[in-house]
Amino acid sequence: MTALTADQMALVKATAPVFAEHGATITKHFYKRMFNAHPELKNLFNQTHQQSGTQPETLARAVYAYAANIDNLGALGGAVTHIAHKHASLNIRPEHYPIVGRHLLGAVADVLGDAVDQPTLDAWTLAYEQLAQIMIGTEAKLYDGASWSGFRPFKVIRKHVESSEITSFYLAPADGSSAGGFQPGQYVSVKRFVDQLGVDQPRQYSLSDAPHGRWLRISVKREAGRADTQPGHVSNLMHDGVEVGTVVHVSAPMGEFTLDRSNDTPVVLMSGGVGITPMASMLATLMIESDTRPVTFVHACRNASVHAFRDWLHEVADGHPNFRRAVFYENASAQDRAGVDYDFEGRLDIGRIEEAVLVPNADYYLCGPVAFMREQREALVARGVDEQRIHTEIFGSGMLD
Known part of the structure; x- marks a missing residue:
């Protein structure tokens, strides 16, 4: 692969604002082009997200971030790893990348027309090839470590x-x-x-x-x-x-949002709604593997009718002295039992449970709607929790930052 020159990096970086302005238009056209030429690829993409526009918008943001940091890819942090796990879970393979590149660059030319010259398109072609090789290499390691293929x-x-x-x-x-x-x-x-x-x-x-x-x-x-x-x-x-x-x-299972099982530090699990599902896996594992590791389980939902794993949580609370819970019901019904089904009425408010959640050296795991995770993370950081100890899971097209 031919390396990007400094001048080509400058061209890509200079056109990053164009993606900020026209990115969604370009990516919507890209998906239309690609699916018309390769309808079989519809099987790999969430068509509901295509129709709503969330997937094109997500791709546009990702392309902009890559272009803006073309000369400092380390600034992308864990974004590459996060996307690679998603790709590996969907069975995205190396042969898909040339197809995507051809239609993405074609969409750029179609939408921007004379506003983008050939040297800029050449620079973007090399930039895409560089990104593709990074993703292919990262995903190859995930496939090698997977329990099965496809x-x-x-x-x-x-x-x-x-x-x-x-x-x-x-x-x-x-x-x-x-x-x-x-x-x-x-x-x-x-x-x-x-x-x-x-x-x-x-x-x-x-x-x-x-x-x-x-x-x-x-x-x-x-x-x-x-x-x-x-x-x-x-x-x-x-x-x-x-x-x-x-x-x-x-x-095969994928995802970098995982419980650190290597030490015995306290754990605080915080979830909203269906975000309880990975927390149930983490909690079940902790209850099997450690009798002494302190665990605080914080959950928020509307009421008992939508509270998944409620009876199991009762059993965990009764059987493990190192376990604490704080359940919030936003709209508790007359049949919901305070102190049994839930502990607090209203939205999750860390200010009401600081003693339970502000634990020295604890690791925090958050999962739920993006607004929920952002609010809880900000509340923890404001109370002195190290951001490096706060771990979040994001599905769909949302971003915390």
């Missing part, structure tokens, strides 16, 4: 309703072999054919049980849709069309 058939051996919105699916390999290991906090992609779209659609779901090799458990929230959002194609298919005995295709 999508593997699993059979549903149990289906359990956790709340009015969330149902758990216990998945065992269809060939009877081991389900393999994973790190608590990781996720898998599950692929289902969506009749309305005419394509397979992968969706990523956190694993919600401790690793033990017998099965993998995912806990899926039904996305019913609202006035401004469409119902979730795959989540509704899982709830309504996947029963015990159904075979689904599952990728």
Whole structure:
């Protein structure tokens, strides 16, 4: 691969503001171009996010960040690792990168026209090739360490309703072999054919049980849709069309949001809504592996009807003296039991539980809506918690910064 010259880096960096202004237009046109030429690639991309515009916007932000830091890629931090895990979970392979590059650069030329000259396009071509090699190399290491390659058939051996919105699916390999290991906090992609779209659609779901090799458990929230959002194609298919005995295709576990199991420092797990799923995996693992490691479990949801794993949390609290919990119900009903189902009424407020969560040397794990995680992180940092000890999981197109 030909290296970028200093002048070419300067050209790419100078055109970064163009992506800030026109990026979403370019990336929307890119996806249209690519899918017209390679409709089979629709099976790799969330078509709901395509229709809503969130995926093109996310790509535009990523391209802008890369261009703006072309001369200092270390400034991108963990973004490359985060994207590589997502790609590996979707089975993105090296042969896909030339296709993406050809249509992305074509979209730049189509949208910007005479505003971009050939030297600039040449610089962007080399910049893309550089990025592709970085991603391919990072993803190769993930594939090498994965429990299996591609999508593997699993059979549903149990289906359990956790709340009015969330149902758990216990998945065992269809060939009877081991389900393999994973790190608590990781996720898998599950692929289902969506009749309305005419394509397979992968969706990523956190694993919600401790690793033990017998099965993998995912806990899926039904996305019913609202006035401004469409119902979730795959989540509704899982709830309504996947029963015990159904075979689904599952990728190997991926994700860098994982529990540090190497020490005995205190752990604070904080979740909102369906963000409880990776926390359940972390908590189950901690309860198995350590009798002495202090664990504080903080959760926020609307009320008991949507509170997944509620009964299990009661059992954990009764059986482990090193476990503390703080559950907030924003809209507790008359049937919800204060002190049993929940501990505090209202939105999660760290100011009300400082004694429980401000633990010396603790590691903090946050998962939930982006606004929820941003608020909790800011509250922790304001109270002196080292940002390096705060770990977050982000799905979809949201960003904390």
